[in-house]
Amino acid sequence: MLQAAVLGKPIGHSKSPVLHRAAYQLLDAPISYQAIELDPSQAPEHAQRLRDGSWAGCSVTMPLKDVFVPLMDQVSERVQRLGALNTIVVRQDGSLFGENTDVAGLVGALHDFSVRQVLEPTVLGSGNTALAAIEACAALGARGVKLIVRDASRSARAVQLAAALGLEASVVQIDQLLAERDPLAGQQLVFSTLPPRAADSWVQALGPCEGVLLDVAYDPWPSALAAAWQGPVVSGLHMLVHQAVEQARLFTGIDFDADTRENVTNAMYNSLGLHRHG
Incomplete structure (x- = not known):
């Protein structure tokens, strides 16, 4: 069983554990997911902890999105442009890759409307x-x-x-x-x-x-x-779902086809009791 978590401060309000657990149950993926309150000063220690072989990755929220960027071994071109990440992927060799799925979350939420x-x-x-x-x-x-x-x-x-x-x-x-x-x-x-x-x-x-x-x-x-x-109003929960779908793909290493992506998205929406369209 690999670990994953959402990191931030405060973090008690986060819906990410509900979303990710629904996805991993659907995918039968051996990943546990929790919420961890983390101060920016604790980021270097946590980044080192991620390399111990027991982690799949982390979701990252305020106020840590830019704090973790210099702690990565590699980041995507999008992270380079934005200067911020919301996703840490732990690769099999223990290296850390920074990605930002917020853009996909925003676009996906708007597509639903x-x-x-x-x-x-x-x-x-x-x-x-x-x-x-x-x-x-x-x-x-x-x-x-x-x-x-x-x-x-x-x-x-x-x-x-x-x-x-x-x-x-x-x-x-x-x-x-x-x-x-x-x-x-x-x-x-x-x-x-x-x-x-x-x-x-x-x-x-x-x-x-x-x-x-x-x-x-x-x-x-x-x-x-x-x-x-x-x-019309689109709440942040719609964005949260779509950015989490991309994170689940990255954490599991599963190459989502169209049906799998649709099923994971719907499972996440259902876990929140949220209507997907409009």
């Missing part, structure tokens, strides 16, 4: 999850992206990534929207990559919008932003 192409999406925030959202925008065929942030001086990484992906990026501070009338009117898609409750104070400034909102937060749910939204 029939969003397959978007031209000018908006991203709330500019942190690690916002970077994944920008790459998801590129995957959906966007030409540009608007970033709405608390502090424009902290959005350089996001702007640089957008440029590297061929997207035109504009940056607006949330306090600048207070004087605008319906600043999100006509938006087809908005990503909120803000931590739980962080967008609560933004609701009035953002105003009404009838486009799709993908809010990566899922605890508590609905967020104040999701509750006030006038269009």
Whole structure:
């Protein structure tokens, strides 16, 4: 039996153990999965522990997504671009490979809501999850992206990534929207990559919008932003499922065909009691 876990702080709210256990039961894969609260200062020690031959890998969440990057033996091109990982794969030789499946999670969640192409999406925030959202925008065929942030001086990484992906990026501070009338009117898609409750104070400034909102937060749910939204809302649980499907593929080493992927995805949705479509 190999070990796997989700690492973060705080971690008690995480639904990852429920999702992964459902997948490994379906696949009859000998992998146990738990949640481990880990402080960034403990990351080097844990990375070393992963090399002892008993681990398949780890899911990584806040505030560790960039902390583990320099501790990997190799990272994917996506991790190199984003500067953040959410997945550690332990290879048979004990080496550690860093991957980021958040982009696949975002795109897969939107596909479930029939969003397959978007031209000018908006991203709330500019942190690690916002970077994944920008790459998801590129995957959906966007030409540009608007970033709405608390502090424009902290959005350089996001702007640089957008440029590297061929997207035109504009940056607006949330306090600048207070004087605008319906600043999100006509938006087809908005990503909120803000931590739980962080967008609560933004609701009035953002105003009404009838486009799709993908809010990566899922605890508590609905967020104040999701509750006030006038269009379709996709909770972070949908993203969580699809990024976890990719992690399960990497941890088991099974080459998912279309049927296997579908079955694993549905098993994860069922484990949450969540409707997959719409």
